[in-house]
Amino acid sequence: MAQTxxxxxxxxxxxxxxxxxxxxxxxxxxxxxxxxVRLIVIGKTKITVxxxxxxxxxxxxxxxxxxxxxxxWDLSEAAKxxxxxxxxxxxxxxxxxxxxxxxKAAAEKKAAEANAxxxxxxxxxxxxxxxxxxxxxxxxxxxxxQTNLNALYRQAVSDRDRFKVxxxxxxxxxxxxxxxxxxxxxxxxxxxxILYDPALIIEGLTPPQxxxxxxxxxxxxxxxxxxxxTEIAEDIEKHYEISPGIQKHIDELTPKPKRNxxxxxxx
Numbered sequence: 001m002a003q004t005x006x007x008x009x010x011x012x013x014x015x016x017x018x019x020x021x022x023x024x025x026x027x028x029x030x031x032x033x034x035x036x037v038r039l040i041v042i043g044k045t046k047i048t049v050x051x052x053x054x055x056x057x058x059x060x061x062x063x064x065x066x067x068x069x070x071x072x073w074d075l076s077e078a079a080k081x082x083x084x085x086x087x088x089x090x091x092x093x094x095x096x097x098x099x100x101x102x103x104k105a106a107a108e109k110k111a112a113e114a115n116a117x118x119x120x121x122x123x124x125x126x127x128x129x130x131x132x133x134x135x136x137x138x139x140x141x142x143x144x145x146q147t148n149l150n151a152l153y154r155q156a157v158s159d160r161d162r163f164k165v166x167x168x169x170x171x172x173x174x175x176x177x178x179x180x181x182x183x184x185x186x187x188x189x190x191x192x193x194i195l196y197d198p199a200l201i202i203e204g205l206t207p208p209q210x211x212x213x214x215x216x217x218x219x220x221x222x223x224x225x226x227x228x229x230t231e232i233a234e235d236i237e238k239h240y241e242i243s244p245g246i247q248k249h250i251d252e253l254t255p256k257p258k259r260n261x262x263x264x265x266x267x
Contacts, residue, residue, distance in 0.1 A: 192239070220233075
């Protein structure tokens with residue numbers, strides 16, 4: 001028994017009934033208008049490649065399934081036989097020619113025209129079938145391209161997140177390095193204060209001692225420039241001072257005056 005051919009619209013209607021869906025929900029989920037879904041269900045419009053891609057993704061199947069169903073419906077054997085029978089019926093029956101050259105020639109001409117029309121109809125059907133097969137191949141190619149694009153997108157998102165973590169770590173390390181150089185700069189400026197601040201100058205330094213004290217700020221300037229921290233380098237070159245942080249440690253090392261035990265008692 002020949003298998004009953006099912007139209008794409010009736011198949012889609014069956015799927016809606018099977019999964020208890022209404023056309024409104026389906027159209028919303030696959031981003032298609034309600035009228036477009038309704039026209040497919042009632043067979044007034046065909047399933048195109050983009051629509052097949054959306055339906056396949058929604059029902060978790062291949063787009064070629066819907067396109068093949070559409071092609072078979074369009075080029076079904078029943079439809080071709082019907083058209084061919086209609087074409088043959090439209091051809092006038094040729095009576096057996098009687099004796100006479102004109103009647104025989106006319107009959108042969110009509111038969112040739114009928115054969116030509118039938119051949120043309122078959123050729124048209126074959127061309128449509130070939131075109132449908134080509135559309136299926138295009139749909140398969142688009143499906144695989146979409147799959148590859150999805151994989152590339154996921155990889156790009158993963159790389160972006162990884163690069164963001166690396167960038168945050170680099171920024172954190174840069175902040176730590178800048179803080180360390182800032183502290184070195186404070187120490188270098190404190191040494192400059194020993195050399196140039198009248199209140200802190202150490203008298204009687206030997207030349208080697210003086211060169212050592214001058215070399216330390218120069219060393220800090222050299223490495224700050226190599227690290228790209230020109231602001232810190234210029235600050236060391238131009239200023240001398242005791243920073244609040246160093247002053248705090250100086251205060252901690254400064255002996256505190258002893259408190260008189262009798263302070264506060266009455267005489």
